[in-house]
Amino acid sequence: MKRVDELIIKQRKIPIKIKKLEALLRRLPMSHSKWKEVVAEAARSWAGYRGEESLDYYLSFLPDKEYFIFHDLRIPYKTHHFQMDFLIQTNYFLLILEVKNISGTITFDPDLNQMIRTLNGIEEAFPDPVQQVKHQQFQLSSLLQQKKYKNVPIESLVVMANPYSLLKMPAKRPDYLQKVIRSTRLLEKIQFFHKKHKDEKLTRSELRKISKLLLINDTPHNPNMLQRFELSKSDILPGVFCEKCSTMTMSRSKGSWVCNHCSYSYKNAHLNALEDYSFLINSTISNSETRKFLQLSSSSVAQKLLKTSNFTPTGTTKDRRYHLYC
Ligand SMILES: [Zn+2]
Structure with a gap:
C-alpha cells in the first residue's frame, strides 16, 4: 500500500x-x-x-x-x-x-x-x-x-x-x-x-x-495447496533448494549452505526453504520438523537457525513452535 x-x-x-x-x-x-x-x-x-x-x-x-x-x-x-x-x-x-x-x-x-x-x-x-x-x-x-x-x-x-x-x-x-x-x-x-x-x-x-x-x-485469495490438489504432507519434498541450478541439493557446511550439484553457496538458503514450508505445510514449525525439512543432522543447528532468523517462538521449551512468514 x-x-x-x-x-x-x-x-x-x-x-x-x-x-x-x-x-x-x-x-x-x-x-x-x-x-x-x-x-x-x-x-x-x-x-x-x-x-x-x-x-x-x-x-x-x-x-x-x-x-x-x-x-x-x-x-x-x-x-x-x-x-x-x-x-x-x-x-x-x-x-x-x-x-x-x-x-x-x-x-x-x-x-x-x-x-x-x-x-x-x-x-x-x-x-x-x-x-x-x-x-x-x-x-x-x-x-x-x-x-x-x-x-x-x-x-x-x-x-x-x-x-x-x-x-x-x-x-x-x-x-x-x-x-x-x-x-x-x-x-x-x-x-x-x-x-x-x-x-x-x-x-x-x-x-x-x-x-x-x-x-x-481486502482478503487476498490464499488457498491451502494440499487441500486444493488433494495432496498430503508426505508428497512435499524436504530439503534446501538451490536457486542457481534448481535442485534440492544444498547442505549445511561451515555456517552456510552449499549446493552439492553446482557448488553455489548462499548463507540464508534455509529462509527460502522455511518460506516454502509456511506456504505449503504449516505457518509454525518445531525444532524436529525444521531438522527434518532442512535435512539437518543436528538439532542445535536447527535451533540456531530458528533463533537467528527472528521467528517468534511460542510454547514451552519442550513443545516450542516458531511462527514463520504467513
Ligand atoms: Zn546448485
Missing part, C-alpha cells in the same frame, strides 16, 4: 496464490500424478498476472492525482467474496476492469453464458467475462449503497490483454462490442466515460473513505 496525495492505493504485487504454486512446483516430484495439474494452474495464474501487468503501461498515462488505481481487490460480500482485477476511482465514476490474457480464438457466447477458446484444435469453455464483470459491478454497487454512497456511477469493461488472440463476437449484441475491448482502447474508453459522467459525484474525502473501506476488507 502506498499513500499518494493523501489517498491510499493498492499497488501490484505477486499474489500469494502464485507464490504458493511456485513453492509447490519446487517441492512436488515431477513424477507425481498431480504434477501436470499444478503446472497448468501455475501457467494460468501467471498468464492472468502478466495480462494485468501489461495494462500498467496504458494506465501509466493517467495523471496520478486524478485516478486512484487498485490492483486485485477481493472483497467479502454476503457469504462469499468478489474479486476485481482493477478498480479505477475518479471523482466522476468508478471503473472495474476484468482482464483476460488468453491465446487462441476466443468466441463469446452470451446465450449460454460462456466464452470458448479454441487452440490447436481443442475447445475449452470459460465463464462469460462480461457476465462476470457485470456481477462484480452489481456487488460493488450494493456494497457502496449499504455504506450510504448512493448514485455513484460504476462502469465496467472486459480487457483482452493478449494482442494475438482472435476475438469473435456474436452478431446483434452491440452490448458485447461496447463492453469487451483490447488494451489499446482502454484510454479512449476512459475518455468516453468522462464525457458520459460530467458531474462530480464523489468528493476527495469520500474517495478516501471508500478506499479505506475496500482496503480494510
